[in-house]
Amino acid sequence: METQNYLSVYAKSFNWAGFFLPKNILIKCSVLYDFCRTLDNIADQNNSLEKKKEEFIKFKEEFSSKSKNNIIISNMIDLIRSENINSSIVYDLFDGIESDIKANVKIKSYKELLIYCYRVAGTVGLMMAKIMKVKNRDSLKSAINLGIAMQLTNISRDVIEDKNNDREYIESNFLILKNTIQKADNFYESSFYAIKDIPLICRFSIIVARRVYREIGRKILKISDFENYKCSGKIYLNNFEKLIQTFFSLGDIFKLMFTTKNTNLTVIDHSLINEDINLNERF
Numbered sequence: 001m002e003t004q005n006y007l008s009v010y011a012k013s014f015n016w017a018g019f020f021l022p023k024n025i026l027i028k029c030s031v032l033y034d035f036c037r038t039l040d041n042i043a044d045q046n047n048s049l050e051k052k053k054e055e056f057i058k059f060k061e062e063f064s065s066k067s068k069n070n071i072i073i074s075n076m077i078d079l080i081r082s083e084n085i086n087s088s089i090v091y092d093l094f095d096g097i098e099s100d101i102k103a104n105v106k107i108k109s110y111k112e113l114l115i116y117c118y119r120v121a122g123t124v125g126l127m128m129a130k131i132m133k134v135k136n137r138d139s140l141k142s143a144i145n146l147g148i149a150m151q152l153t154n155i156s157r158d159v160i161e162d163k164n165n166d167r168e169y170i171e172s173n174f175l176i177l178k179n180t181i182q183k184a185d186n187f188y189e190s191s192f193y194a195i196k197d198i199p200l201i202c203r204f205s206i207i208v209a210r211r212v213y214r215e216i217g218r219k220i221l222k223i224s225d226f227e228n229y230k231c232s233g234k235i236y237l238n239n240f241e242k243l244i245q246t247f248f249s250l251g252d253i254f255k256l257m258f259t260t261k262n263t264n265l266t267v268i269d270h271s272l273i274n275e276d277i278n279l280n281e282r283f
Contacts, residue, residue, distance in 0.1 A: 016242050017209035022201055028079060028131045035076040036093065036124055043100040044165075052101045060094055083130045089123045089282050096120035105167040111272045113155075113169060118144060118273050121151035126282060132202045134194075138262065140283050142194030145266055146210060149187035153217045156180045157235050174226040181217040186265040188214050192252075193262040207256070208249045212237055215245050 018026050042055045063073050080087060096119025099105070107113050125147025129140050155162070155169045156177055163172060170176050188210060195206055215237055223229045237245065273279060 016239075016246075017205045017212060020205040020208060025131060025202055028083070029128065031075045031079050032124065032127055032131065034072050038072050039093065039097045043097050049101065049103055056098060056101055063090070063094075079131075083127075085127055085130050086282050089126055092119050092277065092282070093123040096123070100167065103166065105169070107169045111275070114148070114269055114272050115276055116169065117148040117151040117155075118277065118279075121147040121154075123147065125150075129198075132198050132206075134197050136194070136197050137280070137283050139194035139197035141270065141279065142191045142262075144279065145187045146191035146206075148269075149184045149191060149210075150213045152180055152184035152187065153213050156184065156220055157216055160230055161234070172226070174224075174229065177226070177229070178221060181221055184217055185214070187269075189263050190266045192256070193259055195256055196259075203256075204249065204253060207252045208246050211245045211249050211252060212242055215241070 018029060021029065039056075039059065042052060042059060045052065047055075059070075059073070062070050063076070066073075066077050068074050076090075079085065080090070096116060099116060099119070107116060122144035125143040125145070126140060128147075129143035134140060134143065159170065159172055159177065162169060170180050191210065195203055195210075198206055216235060219237070220229065220235055223232055223235075270279065
């Protein structure tokens with residue numbers, strides 16, 4: 001299966017974790033990432049709003065018509081079929097990307113933020129879980145939680161960059177930033193137990209990705225105030241820091257073996273999402 005290999009170009013943290021995946025699973029994850037990255041590129045490219053809308057509509061129509069002319073769409077259609085992925089999940093992703101194709105983006109409530117994070121990232125977590133043959137509904141919800149956690153981390157990291165692009169997902173102050181990272185931590189915690197349902201051969205990769213991404217949020221909190229945050233540039237883990245988190249992930253493997261209770265801190269959050277999107281219909 002031919003892919004664009006966007007994973008190695010754009011998704012440095014997950015590409016690091018992907019090293020621990022079996023090759024056949026990594027190829028499927030790359031197909032999914034190529035599809036998502038192509039959509040992101042449409043929304044983020046330096047083009048007129050009209051051009052972005054035009055390209056988005058064309059891409060969505062090609063997906064809906066199962067076009068064979070676009071290798072990224074063709075690969076995604078094959079993945080949906082082989083992994084029994086509900087197409088409603090993909091259309092949720094489309095809705096999330098479309099919400100970014102505006103002159104100004106401003107999220108006005110926590111519920112809006114949750115729904116946005118589900119659409120652009122919870123959907124990806126859910127599809128990843130399908131690729132890894134997770135079937136338990138509670139575990140699929142936890143896969144959504146991990147996706148939302150990672151998106152909240154992204155939003156917390158990119159406040160200045162987003163504001164420069166006329167996007168405001170959270171307010172530009174350090175208290176809100178801190179609260180967002182703390183909320184992300186709830187989603188990270190709620191995703192942990194369900195990793196037991198991921199086949200052993202894939203488990204370590206997800207633990208590494210979870211830990212590396214979570215550490216970005218913790219690194220932001222060490223900055224301590226918004227002025228320093230603004231001067232920090234894009235916050236990420238270098239390879240040595242990733243190596244340290246990979247080592248700590250070995251401890252998470254043992255911790256998981258002895259964890260007997262699911263820490264569900266996101267029941268209310270899921271209820272808010274379910275007011276607009278029936279998550280049970282996506283499984």
